[in-house]
Amino acid sequence: MPLYSQIIQYVLSGITIGSVYAIIALGFNIIYNSTSIINFAQGEFVMLGGLTMIFFTVMLKFPLVIGFPLTVLVLTLIGIIMERFTISPIKKPTVVTLIIVTIAVSILFKGVAMLVWGKDTHFLPPFSGEKGIAFMGASLNPQYIWVVGITVVVVVLLSIFFKYTIIGKAMTACAVNRTAASLMGINVKRMVLLSFALSAAIGGIAGIIIAPITLMAYDNGAMLGLKGFGAAVLGGLGNFYGAIFAGLLLGVMESLGAGLIHSGYKDAIALLVLLLVLFIKPSGIFGVTEVSGFKKF
């Protein structure tokens, strides 16, 4: 394969994996905006999404069109349960206690997943076969189209939600100023609950669409979460479009780096980017320095 086709190949797979990082980053942002915390269980939502989808469609042999929404529903419930039983009962929430709680929950999720699905790596068949489509001399995996397409749908639906629905506007208001939001009659605690439900749901979607490409095991959540977190930080924490751009950028860089330099560097590249951003410009490429600090809960 000539070099330029190879590069196209790497860019395509980079955009695909980057789409998933973007969705995970959006999940981080939604919870960050409503609570000012980093939800370290975000990656576990992705893992649980993939494995739950495998449970429904591979083990129970449900068709995709049923397994997909069912998985999203299960993840939404997991997000709600997580918030109700671990976040909301905390009497005097501080950023640090809440973050520690999410770390504890992530360990719990991983443990439960190991009990349910075992330590094996599970396979989810691609949504529409594996036969590659020729594209500019490269071979385009049809699952890539699914991933990018579903990501676009998720992004469009989320923007509509935040821009045009009153609940979405209320969530944004909470992110801007919690006290003022409560003075509008907005139940801030309910918005926090909603943000967990929403984040878990889109995290689950990320897991569903990526599982046919990367496969899924109980311990995949942490690395996926870290990459998504890297994208969220790179795009500026809380920044919607920043997260999408940074997710794609991270995916492409990682894919090019792994392909052209050495595949062993794949994870290192994302982490390097994360560290560089944190050291040089912690507010992210689109962030304003003054908002880079953690907002107070």
Next chain:
Amino acid sequence: MLRIKNINTYYGKVHALKNVSIHVNVGEIVALIGANGAGKTTVLNSISGITPPREGEAIFKGVNILGLPTDQIVKMGISQIPEGRQIFAPLTVSTNLELGAYHRYSRKNKSSLKKDIEDVFSFFPILRERRNQIAGTLSGGEQQMLAIGRALMSKPSLLLLDEPSMGLAPMISKDIFRMISRLKDELKTTILIVEQNAKAALQLADRGYVIETGKIIMEESSKGLLNNKEVQRAYLGKEKKEIWE
């Protein structure tokens, strides 16, 4: 309409309000004046549940609202315009107004909300011109109008106003006070207003309270307070002015 009795509010160990009692009758404008740090904002925040009092009683329309979360108190008809306006700066003027009506929002009354926004626009025409502008780009006076308009969107029976003139040029703050008095005349809104600018507030109000280090030290008609020697000396800067003149 509202009666708070012997309220005690704390910030951790700081005893910010000591046995504060205040009442507001229907249709009245009541001013609460006092120096910076006296506890004026804390009184309003105690009523709206932002800083719930540890002890005391707060009866609004016959219901004890003490201990209720802020969003429920707002739903009952109390709307607070917080100190420093606290508009949603990254959102548009229209969206800010829409959010003001959040708890009244439903598919059914969409048209009545549209009309309410129009009413706010006819009260503050400048907001109509700026309707699609990002709220953070408004001038201080315009932001204060937006904050008032946003509070009106919830159709409150009691409006809590915290230092509407804060940080505004004297001319602009005069405008704002003129608008508040129009609120009273045209909309018959009941208002509890907190001000450091005691003169302007008392000229607007029917009655007034004076608060000093967390305690109410005086309660009288506005006229009485304006003529009170002690109030003049401490809050109206009368003597200073006379020496100057």
